[in-house]
Amino acid sequence: MTSFLHFPATSSLPSSLRGPSLAARPNPTSLSQTRVKCRYAEAGVKSEDFNSGAIDVVADVRPERVVVLGGSGFVGSAICKAAVSKGIEVVGVSRSGRPTYSGSWIDQVNWVPGDVFYVNWDEVLLGATAVVSTIGGFGSEEQMQRINGEANVIAVNAAKEYGVPKFVLISVHDYNLPPFLLSSGYFTGKRKAESEVLSKYPNSGVVLRPGFIYGKRKVDGFEIPLDLIGEPVERILRATESFTKPLSSLPASDLLLAPPVSVDDVAFAAINAIREDDFFGIFTIAQIKEAAEKVRV
Structure with a gap:
């Protein structure tokens, strides 16, 4: 997920910075x-x-060319790395541009600094066969609506306008939380983005709904080993699934019982979505893991 910065309302931006117009674009x-x-x-x-x-x-x-929005973030970088490993041309877009840490795969990605409210879509979308959005973040209600919802809606419509055939959104698990929590800007923004993907891409749009995502997360030069928590919890929950399943109907129970997901599983599931024409719709935690196994080899 990318970190959040406040952006001015789109309507207040100069026309040259508002993203693509509805004018005809080159094919x-x-x-x-x-x-x-x-x-x-x-x-x-x-x-x-x-x-x-x-x-x-x-x-x-048509060569595979995927654009990863939020490409230098925790999930985005994992998707870029997985795509490179599968021989896919990758464009990574994020406000910070190229990651500050090193890695052999990083040199194989075309890094474009920018965000969806200002990015030059001609520079990143022409020739793309898929867009993967990992955009999301926390903040005030207004901020979460803007980054989780509006930013992704802009990206979906830009991709559609430029004729990109596939759009993959990294969303969030459908937690059985009380309504007052689900009405927060984070969840309503994510669901708004999901609706836009499924509306504009009814036969090729993909929504991945992971829960807690674990892996080695790099923040300001430091590595946070989220896998030390997530991996054993995932194993325990899967081993005790038959015992805990009856509890899943209890309000907010899946905050504890929804299995964590490896960031690599999310990344490889996204690669499966990019490559398979019959891979579309909403995918749960279990389906994400299943999809990842198909391309992990």
């Missing part, structure tokens, strides 16, 4: 397609008969 597909022509002839065909026995094949190949 990104035409910019990123590679045309391949090959010929095939069955064995035994004489050279003089080659033309009559040959088959011309023309294929349109």
Whole structure:
């Protein structure tokens, strides 16, 4: 998740900074397609008969190019790293730009500093085959609505306008919390973003709903080993699932009983979403782990 900074209302921004207009854009597909022509002839065909026995094949190949919003954050960097490991071209967008720590995969990512309220979409979305948004954060009610909801809505609409065929949103588990807690800006912002994804991308939009995400989180040069807590808790909850399941209907019970999710599982589930045409809709904690296993090898 990215940290939150206050942004001015979109309506107060100069028109050049408000994101893409609804004017016609260049067709990104035409910019990123590679045309391949090959010929095939069955064995035994004489050279003089080659033309009559040959088959011309023309294929349109669109290279995988994923844009990760919040790419230098905890979840975003894991997705960038996983995508690079699978040979996918990656553009990482975040306010801080390139991460300050080192890693061989970092040099293979095209880092673009900026945020969705000001970013030049021409620079990042042309030719993209998928957008993954990890944007989210905490703060005042207004701030949480803006960063969890409005920022993601802007990103979804920009991706749709530029013809990006897939959008993946990293959201949050559907906790059975009391209504007064679920009405907070954090949750209502996330659900607003989810609705936009599923509305604009009904057959290709993906919403991943993890609970507590653990892993080695880097903050200001320090590494916070969240896996020391998350991993054993996940194992215990999965081992005792048959005993704790009857308690899941109790209000707020899944704050304790929803299994934590490895940041690598979230990342690989996102890669599965990027690559599989039949992968769309809302995915729960268990489904995220299942999806990750399919591409982890």
